[in-house]
Amino acid sequence: MDDSEPNSTTLDYGDYYDSTADYSPCNNSNVRDFGKVFLPTLYTLVFITGFIGNGLVAFVLMKNHNLTNLTDICLLNLSIADLLFVISLPFLAHYAAAAEWVFGDFLCRFVTSIFTLGFYNSTFIMVVMTLDRYVVIVHAHTLAHHRTLRVGMALTVFVWLLSMCISLPYMIFTQVRNDSSVLRCDYYTDSQGWKDFNILAMNIFGLLLPLLIMVACYSRIICTLVGMRSTKRHRSIKLIIIIVVIFFLFWAPYNITLFLTFLQSGKLLGNYCQREEAISFSIQVTETIAFTHCCLNPIIYAFVGQKFMRRVQRLLRNWFPCCSLLSSRDMSESSARSSVMSRPSDVTSTVVL
Template structure:
């Protein structure tokens, strides 16, 4: 995924040569302004996403590890979602320096490792969101049929399958990515003769990373919402709104980036007419939409964990131990243990709360 953006986006060469059919060369396109913008914009956004993503997902991991004795299938999915997002953001400081310097200084091994972690974290995060969506659908729409199958053993098996699938999809990036000299700098990405793997990477990013997950969310949540609406729960309207937010955020954060990646790929294969203005616009769009898409990992802890009262109580207790007492003199009433009561409907399953539905 990053191999396309890093080679065609902020760290592209300043001049691209275009040729006519008879070999006559057009005047090169000067994308210096786009590159200069990327050398400031991308490091800033990467650093911000790294800080917020590291804190948010790290806090989720700390809370779930602390309460590991109370772990259920939903908590296991939340843990692995946060872990995948953490792997993803750990690659961003390297890409931040790469975007700022337009030169990869960390060596070939780091190039492969960082690219592999980046890809593994990306697909792991997407796949675990899909698993959580399917799990919510099964629990809410087919509650009695799946209740006995939602065990920790099942969770371990599903987790192993998801990480194995993520590793298989990321393996070409881990194996083939390498450093190579490009004009006066060193770049990190697929080698110039790896066209088929760039096509595979684009296919995986668009189909496995956007189309299939979005379809799963739309189908599952469209079946979940009528069931929630029919429940006699005061929380149902809030939960329905959050479901709409989940799908909308995923769509609006990732779709523009995937579209610009596709346009860049078509342009590189001369499927689109080569034009300097279009070339600059596509490169600029990749930088902006990439920053928006990457920031989605900062929202995952908020969407999937912090919206629930149960999880927030755990967070507040942990923060009370870490920070001075005057910052948290006492837990808010709605977060206190005595005020937390499940309704007769949601008591059928610990999952049918705002925390576990999402």
């Protein structure tokens, strides 16, 4: 298989099982059997939880009809990007289980496009939210007044265009081919540079650059919050640490394994069947862990916010009138506690959404 180079979208599950060596292939039947059960199961769970969580966030925000600040615009775009991402998972689950693509060339390109577009856009939106918090907290008196609706819309358009540009090679080169009487949906190109682009783009734009921005911005934010007198200061700092740590723990193992795959495909690690099998197992496990991050985004960025939770409570009261009394009592108690505690500053409120 000369064209079956591993790619960051992992659409070609044949790459998990077939050797890239020039001589007798390794016996990867254990990897094949494991992937046929593990990948569809985890993909299905991620799809269900991610679709429900992000769908609820998008519905609540669009139902509100007054996206007047950058935070709400980012939350809506983050949920839409994650929805695009998870919509592709049922197709990938079937592909992993059947080890063959049966949905045709158009859906092959379409699924790959929304997969990569959703992934990169979700990551870039998190970066925009990080920069927004940095501006509001660290430069509250100099740059915060630039957080207008027009700026929010412009940033949104820029992020989607940037995501489309990075995803464009996937849209162009992904196609269905007959490989040993088995239909594969994969990234096919004769250019080694475009093959390497997959892994380099995933590592640079999907992990390294966002992580560096998060660490740099949130470090300054924490330093600023430490000097503030706010009842929500400690909660804000904990939330910041959680955001960075979760992003790193969920995506770093996958990106490291992808880089090892890149080295293995270039025969820089040697041709050892044991090593190849270990990398194939690692790709499957770390990939699924990374994909579950989209399920956590609604919890981290939306449901921890008091403003968003009030919208959810109002929506639930409209759907389930029998629960309106209980919801009203909870909101009254929450308001009473808020009135007893000192009023948080706008800066800290921005951090906890």
